Every structure is written in C-alpha cells, then in structure tokens.
Amino acid sequence: MEEFYKDKERFYVAVxxxxxxxxxxxxxxxxxxxxxxxxxxxxxxxGGFLEKTExxxxxxxxxxxxxTGLDDIYMKQxxxxxxxxxxxxxxxxxxxxxxxMNIDDYDPELARIHNAQWIxxxxxxxxxxxxxxxxxxxxxxxKKQAATEPIGFNLLPKLFTLTQxxxxxxxxxxxxxxxxxxxxxxxxMDFIERTAEKDKSGSRRGAxxxxxxxxxxxxxxxxNF
Amino acid sequence: MEEFYKDKERFYVAVxxxxxxxxxxxxxxxxxxxxxxxxxxxxxxxGGFLEKTExxxxxxxxxxxxxTGLDDIYMKQxxxxxxxxxxxxxxxxxxxxxxxMNIDDYDPELARIHNAQWIxxxxxxxxxxxxxxxxxxxxxxxKKQAATEPIGFNLLPKLFTLTQxxxxxxxxxxxxxxxxxxxxxxxxMDFIERTAEKDKSGSRRGAxxxxxxxxxxxxxxxxNF
DNA sequence: GCAAAAGTGTTACTTCTACACCCATGA
DNA sequence: TCATGGGTGTAGAAGTAACACTTTTGC
Numbered sequence: 001m002e003e004f005y006k007d008k009e010r011f012y013v014a015v016x017x018x019x020x021x022x023x024x025x026x027x028x029x030x031x032x033x034x035x036x037x038x039x040x041x042x043x044x045x046x047g048g049f050l051e052k053t054e055x056x057x058x059x060x061x062x063x064x065x066x067x068t069g070l071d072d073i074y075m076k077q078x079x080x081x082x083x084x085x086x087x088x089x090x091x092x093x094x095x096x097x098x099x100x101m102n103i104d105d106y107d108p109e110l111a112r113i114h115n116a117q118w119i120x121x122x123x124x125x126x127x128x129x130x131x132x133x134x135x136x137x138x139x140x141x142x143k144k145q146a147a148t149e150p151i152g153f154n155l156l157p158k159l160f161t162l163t164q165x166x167x168x169x170x171x172x173x174x175x176x177x178x179x180x181x182x183x184x185x186x187x188x189m190d191f192i193e194r195t196a197e198k199d200k201s202g203s204r205r206g207a208x209x210x211x212x213x214x215x216x217x218x219x220x221x222x223x224n225f
Numbered sequence: 226m227e228e229f230y231k232d233k234e235r236f237y238v239a240v241x242x243x244x245x246x247x248x249x250x251x252x253x254x255x256x257x258x259x260x261x262x263x264x265x266x267x268x269x270x271x272g273g274f275l276e277k278t279e280x281x282x283x284x285x286x287x288x289x290x291x292x293t294g295l296d297d298i299y300m301k302q303x304x305x306x307x308x309x310x311x312x313x314x315x316x317x318x319x320x321x322x323x324x325x326m327n328i329d330d331y332d333p334e335l336a337r338i339h340n341a342q343w344i345x346x347x348x349x350x351x352x353x354x355x356x357x358x359x360x361x362x363x364x365x366x367x368k369k370q371a372a373t374e375p376i377g378f379n380l381l382p383k384l385f386t387l388t389q390x391x392x393x394x395x396x397x398x399x400x401x402x403x404x405x406x407x408x409x410x411x412x413x414m415d416f417i418e419r420t421a422e423k424d425k426s427g428s429r430r431g432a433x434x435x436x437x438x439x440x441x442x443x444x445x446x447x448x449n450f
Numbered sequence: 451g452c453a454a455a456a457g458t459g460t461t462a463c464t465t466c467t468a469c470a471c472c473c474a475t476g477a
Numbered sequence: 478t479c480a481t482g483g484g485t486g487t488a489g490a491a492g493t494a495a496c497a498c499t500t501t502t503g504c
Contacts, residue, residue: 004262005315008274010235013307013318037229049233056307056318080305080320082238082281090230093238093281093318095305148369163483180485181467203482204475388456405458406494428455430501457500464493473484 014087014094015060016047016131017067018078018138020121021103022155025167027121028103029135030067034128035115038089042128045135046116047094060097067114069107074100074154076145078138086130098138100154146172150191150212159209161199162186186210238275239319240285241356242292243303243363245346246328247380250392252346253328254360255292259353260340263314267353270360271341272319285322292339294332299325299379301370303363311355323363325379371397375416375437384434386424387411411435 019030031043048063050056057075065071078096086092103118111117119125127135146152152168153160166182186192191213198206244255256268273288275281282300290296303321311317328343336342344350352360371377377393378385391407411417416438423431 005237005317008237009277011238011275012230012233013236013238050236050307050318052234052316053309055309056305059307077304079302080281082275082284082320084278084280091277092230093275095307144369144373161483178468179483180469183484184486200475204477205473205481205483206475207483386456403494403496404456405496408457409459425502428501429503430454430456432456451504453502453504455501458498460496462493462495464491466491467489469487471485473482475481475483477478477480 012090012092013050013056014047014092015050015056015063016045016081016094016096016134017060017064017075018045018096018098018135019064019067020098020100020138020142020155021106021118022168022171023103023118025171027155027171028118029121029124030106030111030116031119031125031127032067033115033117038087039128043125043131044128045096045131046114056095060095064097064099067110067116068101068105069110070101070105074151076141078134078141081130081134083130088129094134096134096138098142100142100151102155102157104157143172143174150189153212156212159195159197159199159211161202161207161209163202163207165192165210237315237317238281239272239317240275240281240288241270241272241306241319241321241359242285242289242300243270243321243323243360244289244292245323245325245363245367245380246331246343247393247396248328248343250396252380252396253343254346254349255331255336255341256344256350256352257292258340258342263312264353268350269353270321270356271339281320285320289322289324292335292341293326293330294335295326295330299376301366303359303366306355306359308355313354319359321359321363323367325367325376327380327382329382368397368399375414378437381437384420384422384424384436386427386432386434388427388432390417390435 021028021030030046032046034040034042034044046063046067048059048066050059054062060075061071064073064075075097078098080093080095082093084091152172155168156164162183165186166177166179170177192210193213195209195211197209199209200206246253246255255271257271259265259267259269271288271292273284273291275284279287285300286296289298289300300322303323305318305320307318309316349360377397380393381389387408391402391404395402417435418438420434420436422434424434425431
C-alpha cells in the first residue's frame, strides 16, 4: 500500500437492489423479510457487501444473481447512499441499483428459500434503514428513463399484448393513457412488431402478441429548460 | 462492531467533482494539475476521501469548498465508479458529483494555490484514472437534466442577457437554437424576468439583463418510450 | 455613417388531444 | 345471444420550425 492512502479511513460498501416486476396492471417490488440481524423481521431490499474481487457493478449483478439465479437482467445505478447512521449496525456506504425483470422468469421456489415476496408498489410495508428513500428515487428515475428509452420491455414477457404494454406505461407514469392514441403511437415505432400469434387468455376474441426488436431508436430530448 | 459485519472487506471511498463553468459561449471544467502521487503531473478532477464524520454528500460539498471557498454550489450525483483497478495506487470506490457554478465567483488566487484551471470542455487534456468517463457521464446527465429542470442559471451570473442564456443552452445541448423562437419561449416562462438594467459590455446598443426568480415550475415529461 | 449586436411576427407544418362505436369469440 | 376485452379514425387545438429585417449607439 502506498504512502498516500495511509491515513485514510476505509468503509464497508454495499449494494442494494430495487427489483421491479410487473403483473396484473401493477408494478411490484421483490422484497425480503430478513431473518437475520440487524433489523431481523423487517422488510428490506436485496443487498450484499462489495467484495475485493469484483467491481461495484459486478457486485450488483452478483447480488441479484444470488436471489434470482438470473444473470441477464437490466440494471441501472440509482445513486449512492451514505448518511452516517443509515445502517444502525455499522457505517456502510451503499450503492443502489434498480433492476427490471419479468416476474414470470422468477422461480417461486427461490422466493421461498430467500423469504422473498413480490409486493405491489402501492402497498409496500415499512422498509428498513433508508430503503424507502432508495425506492422513491428509483421510481422517479424509472419514470424519467422509461420516458426517453425503450426499457419497459424488460418488465414484460418476450411476447406481450398492447393492452399489457399500455397498462405497464400507465403504471410507470402514473397517468391514464388514451387507447387509440397509444396504439397509433406504437404503430409508428419500428422497434415494436406484431407477431402472428394471439393471446387468448385475456379475452374471448384474443389479442395479437407483439415483440420488441432491438432496432436502434432515436432518443428525443426536448428542451423545456 | 457487530458480529454480522466481521468478515466483510472495507474500502477507501472518495468523491470526485466535475465542476462546470460557462464563459465566452463555452462550457468549461475546473481541473487540477496534480503535484502529488499517484499520477503526479496528470490532470484530474478535484477529489477527496470520505471521512468518518460526514455523509457522502457532505464530503462532496466539503471537497468543493476546499477548492473554491464556496458552500452554496448546486451539486448532483453522477454515479459511483468502482472498477477494481480504476485507481492504480489502491482499491478506491469513488462517487462522482457534478457541480454548476458561475466562473466569476471563483477567486483566481485559489486557482493558483491549487494548481487549478478552467479548461474548455472541448479542449480537455488527457485525464487520470477514469476521470474522462466521469466527465462524459456528467455531460450526458447535465444535458438531460437541463432539458427538464431550470438548473442552467447556476452557471450564469445573477443578471444575464438573453444572448448569454441562449449560448449557454446551445453549449449544453450541442445544437444551435433559433433566436426568435428561443426568446418567444423565454417570454412565456414566468420564472425568468427582465430587469430595468442593461449590459453595455457586449454591444454598443446594450442588452437588457434578466434574472431568474425561483418560482416553482412544472416539469414536463413527455413519454416517447 | 457604419459596424455589431439587440430585438421583433407570421405562416406552414407537425404533433397532440379528445372522443365512441363495431368486432370476434367462448360460454 | 350476450358479455368481455380488442380494435379502429377524425377533427380541432396546440406547439414547433423556418424565416429577414429594423433598431440602437459608440467609434
């Protein structure tokens, strides 16, 4: 170790994951009921400590993998949380990430093992530490980012109906959308394509299934100051 | 210290500041030429180590204060940088913040003391470690945020002309704006008000000076997916 | 009197919003 | 045959984009 760093403090560094899922017209979070101290019995985000052998982004992926067994999940940094007393046990600096996943990809058996549950975002229990603050920041970020980049698809199955897609964007944005205007807009997006298949589960008539193809998309950024 | 944390690693945690200024129609960054190891002689962002007694946001403010003597500067988290080898001296996790300040508020004497310089953002030297990556991310963020929130004023003096304001937004967005359309839009914003004063330095005729009043503003967020 | 920046409106075009009915099917 | 969700078009309003000349004044 070099001279320069000698007198500096070192800190525990953690990652916490805000894991979004979508079903039945509502956003959900995957939360854990802790069966260990500190805050045993409390609801929390999935988290873990940074290790020497990994970058912080890798740590976030690892932590998510430990919980879900999945390694190709869309993740994004939310921010760094570093209040002195945010974790009453010890001084811990935490990097928060949000993850977007399709609930159907999650093995319920793993949920049982980890004491995890999908909970509607509008019916969250009290969370430990500053986890509610992390969730709030993640929701705002998700809303902003979903408005300018096509990331919503990470919350849906590979094939989805337009009704599902509309409900998803209504859930993210918090506003109702007009069905005809919504579908008109979707038609103009060449990265959403209709398949020949229909989903008959939601109605007698059946709805066409659509798919996201990752054709590049211009991001529009309008200046309102 | 509690049992739970015992076997966890601890890390150095730093903050690095991307300090934006604006003059002569161009964005600038305040950079330091390091006269200490590691990377002595290299150009770098202003940084410092997190201390036990402060939150990470406070650390960012402190570090900025050390360099500028100013404590009311607009700052925003850019992200956390945690690659294993990002600092070749030691493993350091760094939280990057951008800061927006009026160049005129900066005492040139402090620049001399710290070996600091304002450098045009399009003429940056090679930066140490991953600082260029931090700058790139900060610029993208600034552009996005300036498009939806009135934060640009932090880069201008209290009184400014419309030409200055337009040049600022052109510098941030990277696009030329139409003068008449720009001024029309400004007229509709009730948080920008004209004063009776004129600035005669930029032209013989003189230009009216405007001021930002912090009246609340609706943030528009249009969904393009 | 001229150079240099400040200031000012109109029109065509694009995009957005609001709105209501028929369709296909399984039970 | 009927209940349920799927699917479709138009017209008025709002916003955006393109465009050129006059004003002021110090030198």
